[in-house]
Amino acid sequence: MNCFERRTILGLAASLAIASAGLLPDLAAAQDYPTKPVTMLVGYGAGGQTDLVARGAARVLAEQLGQPVNVVNKPGAAVLSPRAN
Structure with a gap:
């Protein structure tokens, strides 16, 4: 009992x-997030179909988040780690 x-x-x-x-x-x-611009890494060169889709997605994300989204093309950057820069 x-x-x-x-x-x-x-x-x-x-x-x-x-x-x-x-x-x-x-x-x-939750706190307001993000407070700084966002960087979107694309593992293919600029001007291709992947780049166009990423830039369209970045435009929608920027509207939703209220922060600019920068698209950075890095060909061959399939696996990125924080120390890769």
Whole structure:
């Protein structure tokens, strides 16, 4: 019986915590993101079909995000790591 009471109390505490997080949306709201221009890397040369699609997608992303999206063509850059630059 003691175990059942402990589970009940823990369940009520968890549901109270979840409900209070839902009632405080200002504290749980995400920050504005992105705050800087976005760079889209394209692994093919400029002027091809992939470049045209990437530039169209960048235009739509810029409207949705409210930040400019720069398209950078790097032929042969299929695998990029943060240290590749």
